[in-house]
Amino acid sequence: NAxxxxxxxxxxxxxxxxxxxxxxxxxxxxxxxxxxxxxxxxLRLIHYSVGAGITDQGEVPNxxxxxxxxxEDFPLRLLSAAPSQTSVYFCASRDLGIYNEQFFGPGTRLTxx
Amino acid sequence: xxxxxxPDIHITVSxxxxxxxxxxxxxxxxxxxxxxxxSPGQGLQLLLKYFSGDxxxxxxxxxxxxxxxxxxxxxxxxxxVHWSDAAEYFCAVAEGGSYIPTFGRGTSLIVHP
Numbered sequence: 001n002a003x004x005x006x007x008x009x010x011x012x013x014x015x016x017x018x019x020x021x022x023x024x025x026x027x028x029x030x031x032x033x034x035x036x037x038x039x040x041x042x043l044r045l046i047h048y049s050v051g052a053g054i055t056d057q058g059e060v061p062n063x064x065x066x067x068x069x070x071x072e073d074f075p076l077r078l079l080s081a082a083p084s085q086t087s088v089y090f091c092a093s094r095d096l097g098i099y100n101e102q103f104f105g106p107g108t109r110l111t112x113x
Numbered sequence: 114x115x116x117x118x119x120p121d122i123h124i125t126v127s128x129x130x131x132x133x134x135x136x137x138x139x140x141x142x143x144x145x146x147x148x149x150x151x152s153p154g155q156g157l158q159l160l161l162k163y164f165s166g167d168x169x170x171x172x173x174x175x176x177x178x179x180x181x182x183x184x185x186x187x188x189x190x191x192x193x194v195h196w197s198d199a200a201e202y203f204c205a206v207a208e209g210g211s212y213i214p215t216f217g218r219g220t221s222l223i224v225h226p
Contacts, residue, residue, distance in 0.1 A: 004156075033213075040122070042203060042218040043157075058213070090156055102214070104156035 004105035013081040021076040023091030030096045032074040036087040115140040119217035134189040136204030146187040147205040199224040
């Protein structure tokens with residue numbers, strides 16, 4: 001049981017480049033989400049999903065796309081990276097229903113030059 | 114809308130001293146409250162949670178928190194801090210039935226030997 005995995009751990013992009021941050025979980029959790037963490041800002045929700053084929057925007061969705069084709073995977077796409085997207089990105093998952101613990105991945109540190 | 118305030122950006126304590134990290138929330142009904150810990154370079158781990166019932170909740174690693182409705186607070190405490198407790202601590206609140214917690218900006222705990 002690997003829990004929530006994220007790849008890559010580190011990434012450097014140039015402005016305008018695109019990339020996909022990968023997130024996978026093996027706990028059969030319906031709910032998955034993406035956060036960004038910036039110094040002094042805590043965690044801010046980017047997008048979330050309550051099941052395959054269902055996604056919705058969080059607090060800071062601009063510049064990011066998501067899709068949920070399977071229960072296990074929830075990739076986050078940056079279509080045209082900007083320096084403002086330099087951050088640490090965390091993926092999380094949990095069961096729906098009674099509020100259960102969110103499990104977080106180890107994070108992806110992204111730098112946009 | 115729900116919100117969370119962690120008034121202390123940094124807290125410094127000596128090893129063996131007691132600890133209290135403050136958390137205030139804004140939400141009309143009874144909230145779901147959480148404390149997470151983030152060790153350097155790691156994802157977030159749930160320390161404890163409050164949904165209802167006994168207002169003093171016990172968590173992992175010797176931490177506890179007390180829900181005080183009259184003060185809209187959910188402060189985290191530990192009677193004797195260990196050097197390994199040095200980390201970032203996040204308080205989070207979710208509306209009843211919501212899947213989506215709002216995180217505070219975090220408090221960085223520094224432990225002096």
